[in-house]
Amino acid sequence: xxxxxxxxxxxxxxxxxxxxxxxxxxxxxxxxxxxxxxxxxxxxxxxxxxxxxxxxxxxxxxxxxxxxxxxxxxxxxxxxxxxxxxxxxxxxxxxxxxxxxxxxxxxxxxxxxxxxxxxxxxxxxxxxxxxxxxxxxxxxxxxxxxxxxxxxxxxxxxxxxxxxxxxxxxxxxxxxxxxxxxxxxxxxxxxxxxxxxxxxxxxxxxxxxxxxx
Numbered sequence: 001x002x003x004x005x006x007x008x009x010x011x012x013x014x015x016x017x018x019x020x021x022x023x024x025x026x027x028x029x030x031x032x033x034x035x036x037x038x039x040x041x042x043x044x045x046x047x048x049x050x051x052x053x054x055x056x057x058x059x060x061x062x063x064x065x066x067x068x069x070x071x072x073x074x075x076x077x078x079x080x081x082x083x084x085x086x087x088x089x090x091x092x093x094x095x096x097x098x099x100x101x102x103x104x105x106x107x108x109x110x111x112x113x114x115x116x117x118x119x120x121x122x123x124x125x126x127x128x129x130x131x132x133x134x135x136x137x138x139x140x141x142x143x144x145x146x147x148x149x150x151x152x153x154x155x156x157x158x159x160x161x162x163x164x165x166x167x168x169x170x171x172x173x174x175x176x177x178x179x180x181x182x183x184x185x186x187x188x189x190x191x192x193x194x195x196x197x198x199x200x201x202x203x204x205x206x207x208x209x210x211x212x213x
Contacts, residue, residue: 004088005119006056006079007043010072010104011035013065016149016192022061029059034128038135039093041128046091046121056082065191068104073114076107080114094120098136101143153192160187161203175200 011033013020022029022036030037036059047054060075062068079090090111096103097120111118125134164178164187175197182195189195190203 002052002087002089002117004053004055004086005043005047005091006058006082006086006088007040007047007054008058008060008076008079008090008092008107009036009039009043010060010062010068010075010092010107012062012068014146015065016146016153016188018192020061022059026057026059033061034133034138035135038126038128038133038138042093042121042124042126043091045126046119052091053088055086055088058082068106070106070110072104072106073110076111076114076116080116083116089117089119091119091121093123093135095123095135095139098123099139102135102139150190150192153188154190156187157190157203160185161200165204175204 009026009029011022019032023032026040030040040057043057044054046052056079058075058079060072063071076090082088083090092107096105108118108120123135125132125137127133160182161178164181167181168174168177179195179197179200182189182200187195189199
C-alpha cells in the first residue's frame with residue numbers, strides 16, 4: 001500500500017429538508033452533512049491507524065435524492081489530480097457492504113477507469129463528535145423520517161394546490177399563476193422542491209377528478 005491517501009466523501013441531496021448543496025471546503029461540507037462528517041472521520045482514523053498520510057480530501061453531493069449517478073466522475077477527476085501529485089491511493093467508505101440503498105457503483109467503476117487505486121473501508125460504527133455513530137442505523141432512521149416527511153409534504157401540497165386552483169379558474173397562464181401562488185405562499189411540491197407550471201399541470205392531470213379541474 002502507498003504511504004499517502006486522498007479521502008473521498010459523498011452524499012445525496014435531501015429536497016424535503018432543503019439540503020441541495022455542499023459547501024466547497026471540507027470543513028464546511030462536514031459541518032453541513034453528518035454522512036460526510038462520518039466518512040471524513042472514518043478515513044482519518046484509518047489513516048492514523050495505518051500510518052498513512054492523508055494528503056487531500058474531496059467531498060461530493062450527487063443530484064438525485066434516490067440514487068447515485070455518473071456525475072461522480074467529475075469529482076473523481078479532481079481527486080485523481082491530488083492522487084497523482086502525491087502518489088496516493090483513494091480511500092472511501094463502501095456503504096454498499098451493508099446498505100444497498102446507499103451504494104454507489106459509479107464511484108468504483110469510474111475510479112477504476114480513471115486509473116485510481118482504491119481502498120474501500122467498511123462502514124463500521126465509530127465515535128464522531130464524542131458520540132457513537134452507526135451509519136447503517138443512521139440511514140435506516142433517515143428512511144423512516146423521510147417517509148413521514150414526504151407524507152406530510154404530499155398532504156400540504158395537495159391542500160395548497162386545491163386552494164390555488166380555486167383562485168385561478170381555467171384560462172391562459174393558469175399553471176404559471178398557480179405555481180407562482182404556491183411558491184409565494186411557501187407550499188412545496190410533492191418532492192419538496194419549488195413548483196413549476198409543468199409540474200402543476202402534471203399533478204392536476206393525474207388527479208383531475210380530485211381537483212375538479
